Amino acid sequence: MHAPAEQRSEIELELNGETRHGRTEPRTQLCDFLRHDLGATGVHVGCEHGVCGACTVLVDGVASRSCLMLAVQADGRRIDTVESLARDDVMNDLQQAFSRHHALQCGFCTSGILMSCVEFLQRMPTPDEAQVRDMLSGHLCRCTGYTGIVRAVLEVAHQRQSGESQQNASEKPYDV
Incomplete structure (x- = not known):
């Protein structure tokens, strides 16, 4: 069950070079926001404890576990996921x-x-x-x-x- 709209936070971030907006509950993990709200399905959720590394993304250029970060903490930041690596369907x-x-x-x-x-x-x-x-x-x-x-x-x-x-x-x- 989602929180009422008035309890959801507006987030703006740069995802793989594109400004993106979304609304989410304050408790939503960044990995879930990226996958479910913004469609960055290359972010995988494994242990949800920061141990396995499957959810690693770059936050302002630094490798970070997106399961240990709340989506609201990404407001105004640059996030790069695996989808950012290939250009024109050519792998880097x-x-x-x-x-x-x-x-x-x-x-x-x-x-x-x-x-x-x-x-x-x-x-x-x-x-x-x-x-x-x-x-x-x-x-x-x-x-x-x-x-x-x-x-x-x-x-x-x-x-x-x-x-x-x-x-x-x-x-x-x-x-x-």
């Missing part, structure tokens, strides 16, 4: 590397992991394996064993640093 370099390295299987955790990787690579453009694994320790993935994810992140970091095209680098293996 990180998504392509995930595909090449079989870094996803069921895909439930993938959107949150991708968003953490986006922020991580901005902060740390030349990570080593241990740093990537440390960043991934905040995510639960039951399918992949993480090796493909680590390879994908290291490949993208290398490509970005060397300026290589995705086609040239896609044939090079990254041992992990």
Whole structure:
């Protein structure tokens, strides 16, 4: 049951580069508001305790668990979800590397992991394996064993640093 209209809060935020408006109850989690009210279904809700990382989005450029944030706290902020990564139905370099390295299987955790990787690579453009694994320790993935994810992140970091095209680098293996 929803609260009466007078108890709902008006929210305006920038979602994936577009100004969006909505009304929601003050207690609504950001993940639920994004999925159900704004249609950003790439945000997955797993544990609802901030442990699994499936709901990770970027809030003003910082990887954040959207299950631990209320929607009203996002008012006036910039939110980026996995839907922001592809342009004109073309996956970005990180998504392509995930595909090449079989870094996803069921895909439930993938959107949150991708968003953490986006922020991580901005902060740390030349990570080593241990740093990537440390960043991934905040995510639960039951399918992949993480090796493909680590390879994908290291490949993208290398490509970005060397300026290589995705086609040239896609044939090079990254041992992990």
